[in-house]
Amino acid sequence: MASGAPQVDMPKQAPEERKSNFDEVALGYSEEQALAEASRCLGCKNPRCVKGCPVGVDIPGFIGLVKERRYVEAARRIKETNSLPAVCGRVCPQESQCQMSCVLGVKGQPVAIGRLERYAADYERSSGAQGPARTTRGGGRVAVVGSGPSGLTVAAELQKKGHQADVYESLHAAGGVLMYGIPEFRLPKDIVQAEIEYVKGLGVNLHLDSTVGRLLTVGELLRAGYDAVFIGSGAGLPHFLRVPGENLKGVYSANEFLIRTNLMKAYRFPEYRTPITVGRSVAVIGGGNVAMDSARCALRLGGEKVYIVYRRGKGELPARLEEAENAEEEGVEFMYQTNPVRFIGDDRGYVTRMECVRMELGEPDASGRRSPSPIKGSEFLLDVDTVIVAIGQSPNPIIQQTTDGLEATRWGTIVVDEETMATSISGVYAGGDVVSGAATVISAMGAGKAAAASIHNYIEKRGQSAT
Amino acid sequence: MYQVTEKRDVPPNIKMFKVRAPAVSRKAAPGQFVIVRTDERGERIPITIAGAEPEEDTVTVYFAEVGASTRDLGRLGEGDGILNFSGPLGNAIPVKGYGEVLCVAGGVFQGVNLYLAKALRGEGNRVTCVQVAKGMDHLFLVDEAREACDESYAVVDDDEGGGLKGLVARLLDEKKMSRVFTFGPVPMQRAVAELASARGVPSSVNLYPVMVDGTGMCGACRVTVGGATRFACIDGPEFDGASVDFDELTSRLRYYTPQEKIAMVLNERGVI
Numbered sequence: 001m002a003s004g005a006p007q008v009d010m011p012k013q014a015p016e017e018r019k020s021n022f023d024e025v026a027l028g029y030s031e032e033q034a035l036a037e038a039s040r041c042l043g044c045k046n047p048r049c050v051k052g053c054p055v056g057v058d059i060p061g062f063i064g065l066v067k068e069r070r071y072v073e074a075a076r077r078i079k080e081t082n083s084l085p086a087v088c089g090r091v092c093p094q095e096s097q098c099q100m101s102c103v104l105g106v107k108g109q110p111v112a113i114g115r116l117e118r119y120a121a122d123y124e125r126s127s128g129a130q131g132p133a134r135t136t137r138g139g140g141r142v143a144v145v146g147s148g149p150s151g152l153t154v155a156a157e158l159q160k161k162g163h164q165a166d167v168y169e170s171l172h173a174a175g176g177v178l179m180y181g182i183p184e185f186r187l188p189k190d191i192v193q194a195e196i197e198y199v200k201g202l203g204v205n206l207h208l209d210s211t212v213g214r215l216l217t218v219g220e221l222l223r224a225g226y227d228a229v230f231i232g233s234g235a236g237l238p239h240f241l242r243v244p245g246e247n248l249k250g251v252y253s254a255n256e257f258l259i260r261t262n263l264m265k266a267y268r269f270p271e272y273r274t275p276i277t278v279g280r281s282v283a284v285i286g287g288g289n290v291a292m293d294s295a296r297c298a299l300r301l302g303g304e305k306v307y308i309v310y311r312r313g314k315g316e317l318p319a320r321l322e323e324a325e326n327a328e329e330e331g332v333e334f335m336y337q338t339n340p341v342r343f344i345g346d347d348r349g350y351v352t353r354m355e356c357v358r359m360e361l362g363e364p365d366a367s368g369r370r371s372p373s374p375i376k377g378s379e380f381l382l383d384v385d386t387v388i389v390a391i392g393q394s395p396n397p398i399i400q401q402t403t404d405g406l407e408a409t410r411w412g413t414i415v416v417d418e419e420t421m422a423t424s425i426s427g428v429y430a431g432g433d434v435v436s437g438a439a440t441v442i443s444a445m446g447a448g449k450a451a452a453a454s455i456h457n458y459i460e461k462r463g464q465s466a467t
Numbered sequence: 468m469y470q471v472t473e474k475r476d477v478p479p480n481i482k483m484f485k486v487r488a489p490a491v492s493r494k495a496a497p498g499q500f501v502i503v504r505t506d507e508r509g510e511r512i513p514i515t516i517a518g519a520e521p522e523e524d525t526v527t528v529y530f531a532e533v534g535a536s537t538r539d540l541g542r543l544g545e546g547d548g549i550l551n552f553s554g555p556l557g558n559a560i561p562v563k564g565y566g567e568v569l570c571v572a573g574g575v576f577q578g579v580n581l582y583l584a585k586a587l588r589g590e591g592n593r594v595t596c597v598q599v600a601k602g603m604d605h606l607f608l609v610d611e612a613r614e615a616c617d618e619s620y621a622v623v624d625d626d627e628g629g630g631l632k633g634l635v636a637r638l639l640d641e642k643k644m645s646r647v648f649t650f651g652p653v654p655m656q657r658a659v660a661e662l663a664s665a666r667g668v669p670s671s672v673n674l675y676p677v678m679v680d681g682t683g684m685c686g687a688c689r690v691t692v693g694g695a696t697r698f699a700c701i702d703g704p705e706f707d708g709a710s711v712d713f714d715e716l717t718s719r720l721r722y723y724t725p726q727e728k729i730a731m732v733l734n735e736r737g738v739i
Contacts, residue, residue, distance in 0.1 A: 255686060270739050
């Protein structure tokens with residue numbers, strides 16, 4: 001029987017080929033493959049997978065529709081709870097969410113829910129099927145700060161509940177990290193834009209080039225007549241190592257490297273005007289998904305030797321296993337238990353070498369991972385032309401600095417009630433990385449969904465008390 | 468799209484634009500900048516705001532055509548649209564009562580200097596304004612500066628240090644300046660800051676390192692100030708002139724010079 005069969009693999013570009021282009025690596029299921037994979041789903045009456053999904057997608061429901069070849073309806077079913085299925089089908093860590101809860105996973109492999117989600121969403125998009133009609137008005141007006149995963153989710157959900165959502169985005173393109181952070185070969189930008197078009201189709205107004213905190217403050221938005229404000233400004237401030245030589249030319253934050261590559265399309269310089277420099281030997285510092293994305297971009301931009309330099313061991317890598325494997329297949333070399341101590345430059349101020357130290361792993365720390373400490377006398381030099389620092393981000397401080405009465409932690413994250421996502425200011429809500437610190441697309445969307453529900457209640461209550 | 472409502476050529480390679488951007492014009496203040504992207508392929512170019520006319524919904528900027536991106540922008544004419552015009556970004560310079568102040572700017576920053584000088588005078592400061600350029604015909608807004616400031620000087624100085632240094636030193640020695648503000652090429656700002664520091668006068672330098680987003684996300688614009696790394700876009704662009712590592716700033720400003728040269732040549736030949 002089908003459920004006993006192994007997961008249907010998804011075709012990929014071969015490593016040799018893909019490491020020199022920016023085309024999507026994972027190619028998606030064919031119809032035949034999708035049907036075979038869908039047939040493995042047991043359609044549980046009490047589905048555990050749904051509980052594993054931060055936005056609660058009706059997984060057996062949409063897979064049931066795939067089984068019946070009703071693909072457009074399957075995509076619509078997902079969109080009832082998740083406005084960005086083609087994005088989530090590609091970048092969600094399903095292995096630690098819905099798929100981890102799949103009953104089939106107990107004895108064998110879980111259903112490849114993400115791949116089926118992607119199939120349904122891609123089918124709907126390429127079929128040109130019309131999206132849902134604009135919802136009717138009558139509700140409140142809500143300003144949404146940031147057009148990343150949390151902001152888009154809040155806006156779409158509020159719109160579905162009959163409110164008007166106006167999204168304010170600082171950059172020249174909507175999508176937040178989906179546009180500036182995640183590379184084209186993992187998440188094509190035209191797919192992101194297509195899903196944003198769907199959200200706009202719900203009636204959401206999108207204002208680009210609008211940095212809240214500068215052009216308009218949160219207080220001004222409230223005074224301008226918005227009933228509520230949602231802050232989803234992300235975790236945009238890059239961390240640096242704070243070691244000597246870090247401001248040499250050739251040392252990038254991962255944010256800068258990825259913004260130049262993805263948002264500004266520096267891989268098409270000089271046709272696209274934003275330059276980027278990638279030397280022969282590239283060291284990426286860090287072990288998360290952002291580090292993997294940076295390393296894989298560096299390969300595609302001509303790096304001959306690309307190293308991931310990570311202070312802990314392979315077992316502690318915070319990146320998705322799949323992403324680390326993709327990077328390894330493409331030729332990225334991993335230097336575990338290694339940490340940079342300083343960067344050394346030439347007389348023109350370009351980085352040429354990096355001094356590293358080996359690390360030993362001790363007792364588990366607060367994060368549950370074994371804590372690294374330097375081994376004395378183990379220092380060594382590595383020749384590098386380009387360094388990409390991918391050790392994390394904290395929230396962008398502009399809004400916190402310009403909003404009186406908004407409570408934040410000493411790490412700069414905004415303090416919220418975990419259930420309602422309400423901040424210390426009445427009518428102001430927040431969610432996503434600006435609250436949690438850097439996390440995943442889907443957890444930001446989950447926060448957006450929760451915030452939309454409480455904003456809806458807030459506006460309804462206000463309306464009642466006003467009459 | 469943001470329409471160019473007025474365009475003027477200023478020698479040798481400077482363009483003045485008035486751009487229709489109502490929301491920006493209502494919020495802009497001296498010291499802040501906009502990020503401009505000419506078209507779909509364009510770079511995000513930071514340009515310091517040189518004036519805001521909320522009654523006309525416009526913002527005034529001056530920029531020098533120094534690379535392919537600024538040439539692309541300079542080719543736009545009156546009535547044309549700029550794809551993105553985002554701002555105001557960065558912190559405004561605190562405009563308050565300092566007393567006696569000196570505002571020194573070079574090259575394309577003459578307009579920015581006058582914008583600040585007027586605002587400072589509006590707050591009751593006694594403002595001396597020095598505008599410097601490499602040639603007589605590169606000086607602009609000379610009459611406007613004379614009108615707007617208590618004292619104004621226009622200096623031709625082609626090594627960004629000679630005649631200007633002498634004048635600034637003399638002004639600092641003659642008057643009890645409360646603060647010096649400066650905009651322009653790094654060597655000039657550095658010279659002005661050093662002259663002020665030597666006399667115990669606080670100086671504000673205004674730094675424009677390489678930037679991408681202009682909102683604190685990329686860290687390209689990091690500068691070392693007082694031994695700590697700061698981002699010019701969100702911590703500045705105004706910094707204490709006595710604390711800036713100008714050598715590092717100068718080096719980082721040359722980061723993409725090789726790439727810019729290639730792009731410039733291809734742009735001139737019409738290849739890109």
